[in-house]
Amino acid sequence: GAVVSQHPSRVICKSGTSVKIECRSLDFQATTMFWYRQFPKKSLMLMATSNEGSKATYEQGVEKDKFLINHASLTLSTLTVTSAHPEDSSFYICSAREAGAVYGYTFGSGTRLTVV
Amino acid sequence: GDSVTQMEGPVTLSEEAFLTINCTYTATGYPSLFWYVQYPGEGLQLLLKATKADDKGSNKGFEATYRKETTSFHLEKGSVQVSDSAVYFCALAENDMRFGAGTRLTVKP
Numbered sequence: 427g428a429v430v431s432q433h434p435s436r437v438i439c440k441s442g443t444s445v446k447i448e449c450r451s452l453d454f455q456a457t458t459m460f461w462y463r464q465f466p467k468k469s470l471m472l473m474a475t476s477n478e479g480s481k482a483t484y485e486q487g488v489e490k491d492k493f494l495i496n497h498a499s500l501t502l503s504t505l506t507v508t509s510a511h512p513e514d515s516s517f518y519i520c521s522a523r524e525a526g527a528v529y530g531y532t533f534g535s536g537t538r539l540t541v542v
Numbered sequence: 543g544d545s546v547t548q549m550e551g552p553v554t555l556s557e558e559a560f561l562t563i564n565c566t567y568t569a570t571g572y573p574s575l576f577w578y579v580q581y582p583g584e585g586l587q588l589l590l591k592a593t594k595a596d597d598k599g600s601n602k603g604f605e606a607t608y609r610k611e612t613t614s615f616h617l618e619k620g621s622v623q624v625s626d627s628a629v630y631f632c633a634l635a636e637n638d639m640r641f642g643a644g645t646r647l648t649v650k651p
Contacts, residue, residue, distance in 0.1 A: 432585075460638055469631065470586075470641045519585055521639065531576075531639050535585040 432534025449520030548642030565632035
């Protein structure tokens with residue numbers, strides 16, 4: 427079945443630094459990728475939708491300059507948290523959708539980001 | 543916009559009890575509906591899905607029926623086990639996927 431690999435699974439960084447999270451579709455081409463954020467004991471909130479080769483579409487309230495999303499190829503999307511602060515600490519999850527698979531969403535295993 | 547309303551819980555049941563987690567949705571079109579499960583510290587696992595009205599999704603003893611007339615997709619299981627303890631998310635998808643608040647289920651021996 428479709429597999430999405432997300433790395434790193436855990437990362438600790440210092441305030442003010444940037445962190446990059448990768449999301450790769452291993453056995454299919456993902457024309458669309460989604461990035462979610464999950465606060466402790468809360469639901470997943472959609473942050474942005476990215477289509478390969480296009481600029482990401484951000485949800486209302488999400489700072490596009492803080493959360494940089496790049497979807498340069500059909501198998502890779504990256505989320506960079508710039509100038510991270512402790513309030514950016516969260517669980518980030520990506521999801522990939524294959525071209526033509528309207529109902530097929532495959533999730534990565536998530537990245538636990540802790541900013542100290 | 544599209545949204546999902548889910549019974550938040552937490553829900554605590556004894557082993558072999560009957561489980562129902564309510565989920566209703568609001569959508570402008572004809573979404574697909576999903577149930578995902580999340581174990582502590584892990585990502586999401588697809589539990590079941592239904593892509594059109596009256597479809598029934600089922601997996602591992604769990605079932606949910608897409609009810610367009612009541613805009614619902616309630617999750618049920620006839621006899622829960624301790625290993626079913628997790629957080630369950632209802633979700634809908636049209637152009638993107640939106641999640642309910644999640645329901646934490648604890649099953650006690």
